Amino acid sequence: MQNIAPKLTHEQYEKNFAEIKPALSPAAAIAEANRCLYCYDSPCTKACPTHIDIPAFIKKIATRNMKGSAKTILESNWVALTCAKACPVAVLCEGACVFNAKSEPPIEIGLLQRYAMDEYFSSGMPALFTKAPAAGKSVGIIGSGPAGLACAAELALHGVEAIIYEAKDIPGGLDTWGIAPYKVRKEDSLKEVGLIESLGVTIKTGIKIGTNLQVDELLSKHDALFLGIGLGESHELAIEGENTPGxxxxxxxxxxxxxxxxxxxxxxxxxxxxxxxxxxxxxxxxxxxxxxxxxxxxxxxxxxxxxxxxxxxxxxxxxxxxxxxxxxxxxxxxxxxxxxxxxxxxxxxxxxxxxxxxxxxxxxxxxxxxxxxxxxSIGQQTNAAFLQQLQDVVIESGKVVVDDVTYQTGNPKIFAGGDCINGGKEVVNAAYDGKRAALGIIQFLLG
Amino acid sequence: MADLSINCAGIKSPNPFWLASAPPSNSAYQNCKAFEEGWGGTVWKTIGEPVMNVCNRYGGLDYNGQKLMGLNNIELISDRDIAVNLKEMAETKKMWPDRAVIASLMVESDRQVWHDIVKRTVDTGVDGIELNYGCPHGMSERGMGSAVGQVPEYCQMITEWVTEVSTIPVLVKLTPNIGNIQGPARAAKKGGAHGISLINTINSIMGVNLDTFETFPSVEGKGGHGGLAGPIVKPIALNLLSQVAIDKEVNLPISGIGGISNWRDAAEFILLGANSVQVCTAVMHYGFRIIKDMTEGLSNWMDEKGFTSLDQVRGKALHRIDDFGNLNLLFKSVARIDQKKCIHCNLCYIACNDGAHQCIDLSQENGVSKTVVREEDCVGCDLCSIVCPVENCIEMVRIDDGAQHKTWNSLMSDFKAQNESLSWEKLREFQKKHGIEIH
Structure with missing residues (x-):
């Protein structure tokens, strides 16, 4: 590279990448929770792509029912800490808060959700859910991003074996690798990975499907597959000199x-x-x-x-x-x-x-x-080379085509969700897809 | 500028705001500081029998993050010597001749003992005496405080002992821990009291610690009932005040007490018949400085309303107090929701649906919820407008023409005149005649 930016001190880097939105103190969280009106059929819940019962989890913060608060959140969203920090809340839940219509600041829903999840993780992730007995079915999940994690967690709770295959050495997909560090740190994403593993989900890292493990092997080993593969490389600029170093x-x-x-x-x-x-x-x-x-x-x-x-x-x-x-x-x-x-x-x-x-x-x-x-940064390509290996999986406009309700692809054994079906949206959309797809898979496998 | 001065049973002060007999009026230091800030009077913390306090003494009640909705205490009367208190009272009165200094007294139920302390008090030059018949803790177990206030005969007897030797006005401070407040109020009158103070604190336990199971306040893990005060008791105080104020057999000036935190509260007390008002918890929370807004706010409000003196304000809402049996059964109002102001929290819907009469419909319009009152089913209970977080969004609108008037009492008289007794059938007949349908 012609001119490399001068190196900074360690302290300066840490300062530059420190969280831009710091956590609420317990007192501030309770005060903010008390400000919530506890709307019925609330607009924030409707605006959340995973439809978290936001007034319910906030009221539980107000009454210090922190375990209950975390449970309300996780019932709808398995990557709630990442979402709390990375969601564009101003255009989702907080944008829908009724206080906006009153010309008052909306409830700090993102920060409250973060408070509930921080408390949950720092209290040692007490068990909140009861797993169904083993159903004797197994699902292979490709990709450990938010869609894959959510799908795996939901399957595990329903007694279905879930094995995630992750190409990278550290799991979490874009939650781990794709969000600016001043919003979400790697360790945040890994806490959620830990939570999902605690439900009995196995994550196999360093496994690149089509390279060191073939699709056919997966299809024969598992009763169904879920594609949470996201998108591929950044789009080419298609201009001269594109391959110049730098x-x-x-x-x-x-x-x-x-x-x-x-x-x-x-x-x-x-x-x-x-x-x-x-x-x-x-x-x-x-x-x-x-x-x-x-x-x-x-x-x-x-x-x-x-x-x-x-x-x-x-x-x-x-x-x-x-x-x-x-x-x-x-x-x-x-x-x-x-x-x-x-x-x-x-x-x-x-x-x-x-x-x-x-x-x-x-x-x-x-x-x-x-x-x-x-x-x-003009968008990402579709993972076409990989997707072409999957029989009957249809791709349209760069997106894997799935059923709106079941998330089933053209191949009945293969389901998909997240960026690979929507062309690249928020973490929260992927989290919702993964959960819904799991329900589609359960319906397919267990009737 | 409105004149805020008052004359309560012969005790004059430049404004109606007195410190209540309580921790803020414990010493000359505090009372003088309060006068410097602008307080009109003080009822010195009760003096009398030897006592010894414990720690802790207070329990606070917070609500949804709001501190001190209520404050309860198990502190006793002054734990300083009578002589010290009386000396300080005399000095304070001398320094502040235009302010009201009232001595609060509590001694054992012995005529001679009462005579002695009343005479010593009068000698200090204070403006009046308040008899503490209200403390519900610590002293009541020793036969004083609310133990007196709860028995009209004792109330009258001790008041007589005091008034037979006192040359200054005597107020009797009543306990709310009683079924009918008019009993002790009338007894005080019969005993020669010049005025009534009410209310003292309410028996209470403030809460239980969910980890240790201790109650609040806790003295080495033990506690019991204490006296509740603060904003939360205001509605109870207003009711008891009105009960005494409308009682023609009492007909005495009243010093109103109970949860008064600002001038608005004070104005409400005065509208229901209070002459002076006494404040404790708000001072314990924020200090004497709150008096500035109290006097200024009350004065501004009086100017706005065209009142020039508190005599014009006092009791102005009392004529509205009436028995349930005299309320018009045919007055009909319904809720109307201003769709332009609605912020779609749907609290009116869920309150009506779960807590009232299921007469608000919730629908979706272009992805936004919409709440509409079914007026034919609305009973006009007002719950929706009370829970609505937006000012003036839900209005209670009168829909009867005002021509019809029938109270429960007059309806019962009608039945009696027709030689009919009350029955569901008769009542339904009346309702049907007036188009009232119960769902």
Missing amino acids: VIGALQFIADVKREDWQNVVVGKRVAVIGAGNTAIDAATEARRLGAEQVLIVYRRSQHEMPAYGFEFDLAKTDGVQFYFLSAPVKVLGTESVTGLKCIKMELGEPDKQGRRSPKPVPGSEFILELDMVIK
Whole structure:
């Protein structure tokens, strides 16, 4: 790399990656819990993709029934600590809180859920659920991300053997590897992995299906399979110079950061992130916090079309990230390593099928950004190579097609959920899919 | 600016706010500090029999994170010598001639002993005497405090002993721990009292520790009933105040006590007939400084309402107190929900459905819940508007034309005149005639 960002002190890294939303003290949690109106048929519960009974778990915090509070949460969501910290609550539960309509601050649902889960884990994860007797069925789960974990937990509770196959050395999928460390630390995700293992779920790491274990073997060994494989690599930019050293996928970069070995993550002095989704924002702010002096976000549409949430945009701006809207990369410059990015100005044309105005290049408007590193963050590819090995599993628009209710794919023995069926949504959506798919599998296996 | 001064049974003070006989009025230091802050008077912490206190003395009741909804105590009367207290009273009165200093007394039920302490008290130059017939703990077991207040005969007898030697006004402070407050109030009147103070604290146990099973307050793991005060007792105090205030056989000035925390509470007490008002728990929680808002707020409210003196306010709500049998059975109101103000918490729905008469329908409109009152089924109970967290979102709207008036008492008279006795059939007949259907 041409110019590597100067290394920071250990203290500075820890400060930069410290939680941006600290936990509530017990007194603050109880005060906030008491502020909850305890709505009936509450809008927050409806807004939560896993439909946690939010007023119920909050009232249990108020009465110090902490075990009951954790149980209410886990009944709906098996990765509730990660969700408490990573969910875009402003557009989900807290956005739906009735206090908004009263022009009062909404209840801090995310922080309260986190409080309940922190208490649960720090009290040694007391058993909350009774497992059904063994049903004599076994399900293989590919991927230990939130969908796979939720599916496994639910199956285990119903007496169905659940074995998770994870390609990486450490489980948790994107919960472990894909969320900015100032929101969720690896250890948070691993606590939830521990909880799910405590229900009798086996997780086999370092197993890459199709490489050191074949799909056919899995299909013969298990009565059903669940695909919680997420998506694949970051999308190609499809421009000249893309393979120049110093060009990296956002997910790879974020996963490198999540090793929490800050000193050894390579980051350029000047970095451009291509794309303006929430992952792009994560990559950009993380690059800044690792010490990059200048971080740019290059996005071909305008701020109005930007997929990132408003609060993520605000965070990036607070971190000093600069935005180049209506700008598209044309060519990565540099031979040995990235030296710059040639871009072109864009203008917005007619709305496309989804109603988003499509950008068109402005002839002769090329400009050059001098850079040391380019991070690609324009979405992830489908895991096509793997999915093609699965007979009768249908893929449409890059998504595995499943039944809305049962989550069954075209192959009756194979179910799927999470990013691989929705094209990339929140952890909470994957958690819901995994749980629902488990119920679909149970219905399929046990009737 | 409204005139806040009062004359309660001959005891004058520049405003109606007195410290109640309690820990905040224990010493000259405290009473003088209170006067500096602006308090109109003080009822000095009760002096009398030798006592010895324990620790702990207080139990607090919090509600949903709100501290001190109630405060209970097992502290006794002053544990300082009578002579010290009387000396400080004399000095304090001399320093603050425009403020009311009232001595609260409690001694054993002996005529001579009462005569002695009353004379010594009068000699200090204080403005009045309050007889503590209310303490429900510690002293009552020794035949004093509420043990006197609960027996009208004792009440009258001791009041007589006091008034036969006192040359200054005598107030009698009553206990709420009794079935009918009018009994001891009338007895006090017969004994020659010049005014009534009420209420003293309410017998209570504040709670049980779920780990140790100790009750609160706990003295080395043991406890028992203590006297409850604070905001939580206000409704009880207002009721007992009104009962004495409307009793023509009593007809004495009243010093209102019980959960008064601010000027709003005070105004309510005065509207129900109180002359002065006494405060303890709010001072124990926040200090004497609360008096500033109390006097200013009361004065501003009086200005807004066009009152120039408290005489114009006193008892103004009393005519509204009546027996249930005199309430109009044909007054009909129903709840109406302002859909524009509704925040969709649905608390009105669940309260009505589970706790009342199932007359609010919950439906979904464009993914948002909607609550609508079925007016033909609404009994006008007001529960929904009470639970609604949005001000003025649910309004109780009168729907009868106001022409019809029939009370239970007059209905019973009608039946009697027709030589009929009360029966479900007769009642249904009456209801049917007026279009009232019970679901």
